[in-house]
Amino acid sequence: MTDAIAERTPAIRVRGLQKSFKKLHVLRGVDFEVAPGSIFALLGSNGAGKTTVVKILSTLLRADAGTANVNGFDIATQSAEVRETISLTGQFAAVDEALSGRENLVLVARLRHLPAPGSVADDLLERFSLTEAGARKVTTYSGGMRRRLDIAMSLIGSPQLIVLDEPTTGLDPEARIAVWRTIKQLADGGTTVLLTTQYLDEAEQLADRIAILHEGRIIVNGTLAELRGLLPPAKVEYVEQQPTLEDVFLAVVGQRHGAE
Template sequence: MIIQATDLKKTFTTKSRKGVQTVEAVKGVDLAVKKGEIFGVLGPNGAGKTTTIRMLATLIVPDSGQAVVAGHDLLKDPAGVRRNLGYVSQAGGVEEGNSPRAQIVFAAKIYGVADPARAAEDVLRRFDLLELADRPGRTLSGGQKRRVAIALGLVHAPPLLFLDEPTTGLDPQNRANLWDRIRELREMGTSVLLSTHYLDEADALCDRLAIVDHGVVVAEGTPSDLKREVSGDVVTLRLDELDRAAEALGPLARATRVDEDVLRVYLDDGEHTLPALLKRLEEERLELRSVALDRSTLDDVFLAKTGRSLRDTGAAA
C-alpha cells in the first residue's frame, strides 16, 4: 500500500459572537490506497475530503490516528512524506505574474532536483505546455492553469500525487482533457489520490473509491462493485400514492425507496422484471405518470448509504 491510514480525526474550533464552536471535520477515516492506482474520495462539499487529504499531505496535523504515506510515518517523518508526494490544491497555486517555466524550475529547486531546468522541460513537454511555458500565468485559461498546477506537483517525479477537486470550474472539454492526463499518470506508475464531488468523474477515473459523508467513510470499493452491491438496475417511477406503490412492488424488488416525488425500485434484472412491475401497478390501480429504467449509479450508492441523494447536496453530475 502506498497509503495506509487508520482512524484519522480532525476537529476545528472557531470563535464567533455565539461563542466557541467545534466542528468535527473528520471523525475517523480509514484509507488503504494501492500502488499505481487512482483512488477517489467522493462526497459532497463539507464531507471532510479536503481535510483528509491535507492531513495526509502533512499540511495539517491529525488530532488522532496514524498513517504511513509512501513508506514514511505521517507523524514521525513528515519530511519524508513531503519528499515523496506532489500536492495540487483546489486553488492550483499558479502565479499570475510568473511564467509556468519559471514557477516549475523554482519548484524543482525547492525539491532539490539535480537538474531543475531539464526537469521543468520534461514535465512541460509531458503536459503539452511548451508553447505556453514563457507566458505570464494570468494569460492562461482555466484548463491550462490546472495542467501547470499538476506539472508543479510532478516536477520532482514523486510516486504519489494528491489532486484535490482537480476539475472544479472547468468546461467539459478541459475536464475530459485533464481526465486523460490523470489516466496517463497511472499508466506511468504514479499513484493518485483524488478528491471529487463529481459522480461522473469518480466513475470514469477511479480504480477504487471511498464515499465520505459527515467525516466518515460510508462505503468503499470499485465503482462497479459498489453499484452492484446496491443493485444492477434502478426503475424510477412517478405516480401518486408512493408509499402504497412501494408496498405493492416490494416483493418483486431487492429494495424500494421513496425519494421526494419519485419511487425508486432496485432490481437485479430490470429489463425482465419491469413488465411484472407494471402489471402489479395495474392490478393495484395505481396510475403511472412516467417510468425510467437505468443502471445503478454512484448516486444510488450514496442514497442507499446515507438516505439522501448526492445531487441534492449541491454536488454536480
C-alpha cells in the first residue's frame, strides 16, 4: 500500500461500535480504519462478530452505540448514500440458478438502470474468465465459478467498496485460488475490499492489513509483518523461522482467554 493511499481519507472509519442481541454482547467497542484501494481482512473465529460488523457497515443492521463512516458517509444518517457506493457479497452466492451466467449479469445491470446491459455482462464475463460458460445455466457451474459470478454481479455499477463476507467458504483449493486472484485484481483496479474470513492463509495471501476480532473487540490490527513481530521468531537447527499468522492468532487469542 503506497503512502499516497495511506494519506487519503479512510474508505471506512469505525469508532466504538457496539451491538447486543438481548443479553448476548456481540460487539463491545470495535475500532478500525480501512485505506481506500486496499484489502483489509477482518479475521476471527465463528461467532466473533465479523458478519455483524459487515451488516452494520452495509446498513442492514443498526449499531447500539459507536459511529462508522463508509466512503465519507455516516451509516446512521446517510444510509442511502452508503448503499450507493458499496456492494455486499455474502457467504453464499446470490445467483439465480434458473438463468445463465450472462442472464444473471444482464438482469442486475437492468435493475441498476445501466445503459447497454448486454455489453456490461459481456465485459464482466471476460474479466472473470467466464465467457465460455456465459450461456450455460448456473446450475452447471462449479462452486468457484458461482462465486466468481457472484462477485462479478457485485461489481455492476462500479462500487467504491466491495464487502466480501467469507467469500471462499466451502470452496476447494483450486476455486479458492481463483477467487483470491479475482480479489487481488479488484484492489489493483482501485476498489477497496473489506474481507471477513476465518481462514488464516487467506488473510496472509490477500490483506494489506489484518485485524483480529475476538469476543467482540479488535485485539490486534496491523500489517502481516507487524503481526508477525508480536512473536519472537522460532529457531530450528540455527535457522531463523518467522512465525506464521496462525502462530500469531493462536497466541493473541490464547492470551486473552488466559487473562480472563
